[in-house]
Amino acid sequence: YVTHDQTEAMTLADRIVVMRAGHIEQIGRPLDLYDNPDNQFVAGFVGSPKMNFIKGRVVGHDARGVVVELAGQEKTRITQPLTGTAPEIGSPKIGSKVIVGVRPEHFGNAGEGDADLVVAIDVIEHLGGTSFLYARTANGDDVVIQRDAAKVPDTSEITVSIRKSYLFDEKGLRLR
Structure with a gap:
């Protein structure tokens, strides 16, 4: 399932693939991405309001x-x-x-x-x-x-x- 709505992804997914410009930034469970982002892009993308x-x-x-x-x-x-x-x-x-x-x-x-x-x-x-x-x-x-x-x-x-x-x-x- 593909979505640009991070709230929808956090709510529905067991695993999320965060992509930017066709490249994978991080793969993980929703709360793992939220609590342990690999980079500033993922940290700012996951969460509302953002980090x-x-x-x-x-x-x-x-x-x-x-x-x-x-x-x-x-x-x-x-x-x-x-x-x-x-x-x-x-x-x-x-x-x-x-x-x-x-x-x-x-x-x-x-x-x-x-x-x-x-x-x-x-x-x-x-x-x-x-x-x-x-x-x-x-x-x-x-x-x-x-x-x-x-x-x-x-x-x-x-x-x-x-x-x-x-x-x-x-x-x-x-x-x-």
């Missing part, structure tokens, strides 16, 4: 992994463990640009995660029990934040957790 992508750069390495500074928020750093990066990708070098991926439902309240960042909220979409906050980071990356709370200030501090974030290199390949 958020925040620019960053590698500023160091330590025993826990690669240290990433989020663009526009120089004091906001996250250490991402790299346990299984493919040999052809390797560990990113200091100064390399990277992308941190976070699903809308995985942003937490400030102080509850590994790295807090300030966002400016542009629009709040109330959908009953769930609200989506459309916001912008200090460097201009657009993000969507899923919240249960209906009352949110104009500027908000949120947090990113390393356990619930993804790291991609400049080419969009997942760093693990």
Whole structure:
């Protein structure tokens, strides 16, 4: 069965083949694609709203992994463990640009995660029990934040957790 509707595919399929420009990007069960995307294309394609992508750069390495500074928020750093990066990708070098991926439902309240960042909220979409906050980071990356709370200030501090974030290199390949 072929569909361009990812919601339909996630609902009906036992296995999904995600293709782009005639090439297979990833094959897997719906939740495996959602929870463990191989690249930025699959991460952004599977899920609604799509995964958020925040620019960053590698500023160091330590025993826990690669240290990433989020663009526009120089004091906001996250250490991402790299346990299984493919040999052809390797560990990113200091100064390399990277992308941190976070699903809308995985942003937490400030102080509850590994790295807090300030966002400016542009629009709040109330959908009953769930609200989506459309916001912008200090460097201009657009993000969507899923919240249960209906009352949110104009500027908000949120947090990113390393356990619930993804790291991609400049080419969009997942760093693990």
